[in-house]
Amino acid sequence: MENKYVCSVDIGGTKIATAIMEYPADGGVPHPVFEAEVPTEAQEGGEAVFQRIEASIKAALEANPDVEVLGVGIGAAGVVDPKTGAIAYANEIMPGWSGVQLGPRLREDLGLPVAVVGDVQAHALGEAHWGVGKGKFSVLCLGIGTGIGGAYVENGRVMQGFHGAAGHMGHIECSAAAGIPCACGRSGHLESVASGTSIGRMYDERFGRVDPSRPSVGRDVNDLCRAGDAKATEVIHDAGFALGASLGSLANILDPEVIVLSGGVIHQGPDWRSQTWKDSVHEGYASQALDPLQDTPILIGSLEGDAPLIGAAEHLLASLK
Ligand SMILES: [Zn+2]
Incomplete structure (x- = not known):
């Protein structure tokens, strides 16, 4: 060889x-x-x-x-x-x-x-071939940054869909996003409550800007949450829970061996993933995933x-x- x-x-x-x-x-x-x-x-x-x-x-x-x-x-x-x-x-x-x-x-x-x-x-x-999904039968990947996208890999092959558009996980119906406009021109989609951009926007809408001179970003809210701020913790919880609930719904359809999260929101540094966010993702997941799927691992991508x-x-x- x-x-x-x-x-x-x-x-x-x-x-x-x-x-x-x-x-x-x-x-x-x-x-x-x-x-x-x-x-x-x-x-x-x-x-x-x-x-x-x-x-x-x-x-x-x-x-x-x-x-x-x-x-x-x-x-x-x-x-x-x-x-x-x-x-x-x-x-x-x-x-x-x-x-x-x-x-x-x-x-x-x-x-x-x-x-x-x-x-x-x-x-x-x-990630499926050489990252945390290596050796797994099937991997559901979500990238969470300014937007949310995803893909499903089974037996080493990625599901592309008939038009190539499979995996727009940010644009699935999400009850927490009801009535909120989405970047795609529709409303009520996961991306509008769970992306980094949305975390900043939700905080500003509910409580006013963290820094009055500019719109808040996800990191501002997470820093406050980590410092124990109740308002920021509420927003981070809601974003994490909505993401987790959608992961549960997706798992009910696809039954992946593992779920892998990556993207800007995940990899902004070791401090980004607050315990509140992680717990909320798991709480949301548990609320929707069917019994045999409750233990599906939710992992963090390793290849960046x-x-x-x-x-x-x-x-x-x-x-x-
Ligand atoms: Zn959308």
């Missing part, structure tokens, strides 16, 4: 990360042997972003002339057409990104196998920034089988 190599790309709204991932022959954790990053400059439009991605991949391959990659795995912002790897839909954060024929054009231009998956789906594949690059590589490898 020799080392294997895959070119991985993580396309987000602010940066494009490109790496050459090495899979050690001894079966060890894949890791980048080359990494580069450029700003996405999303406001320049989809075609300009495509050109930057292609240039980044070519530069990565040229910088590693002795490495023969098996192909290019990409985790991309937006909804990715599972059949072609084109961008089926993207919101206003990336104007003109919707409709970009990402997979088909790169395949033709590079002459290499190219597999594209959603960025949250790539993150989940990373590398998860999407590793997951994109895994998606490419799966596409070659």
Whole structure:
């Protein structure tokens, strides 16, 4: 057995990360042997972003002339057409990104196998294969940051859905969010009460800003909660409980072996996850999960920034089988 190599790309709204991932022959954790990053400059439009991605991949391959990659795995912002790897839909954060024929054009231009998956789906594949989900039959992953997204991996494969839109866990009906507008244009969705942004907003609406000069963010509220402030504790409890209850509902549908949480809210530092929040997540979960699912572990993701690059590589490898 020799080392294997895959070119991985993580396309987000602010940066494009490109790496050459090495899979050690001894079966060890894949890791980048080359990494580069450029700003996405999303406001320049989809075609300009495509050109930057292609240039980044070519530069990565040229910088590693002795490495023969098996192909290019990409985790991309937006909804990715599972059949072609084109961008089926993207919101206003990336104007003109919707409709970009990402997979088909790169395949033709590079002459290499190219597999594209959603960025949250790539993150989940990373955690499921090499993070805390390693060796588990099925993994439900939720990323909690400014928004909430997720993905479900079973037997090593991520569920993409017919349109590629599977896993929009932030946009499920949530009783605590009734009547609250959601970023997606609807209302009553989990994201509106459980994301970092929402925690800050809920505190301001109920009690006024922590710092009068700016809207509160999740961290402000959590710091107060950790200091024993009753108002902040109430908001953190409500956000954690709503998340946990939704996890329970999702577990009733999917029955994952483990649930993995990651994202900005989870990884803002060791201090972020207050005991109140953790207890509230478990309390919410217990209120909804069916009896056989009450003991499903709720874990914290271990790969952080590398998860999407590793997951994109895994998606490419799966596409070659
Ligand atoms: Zn929504």
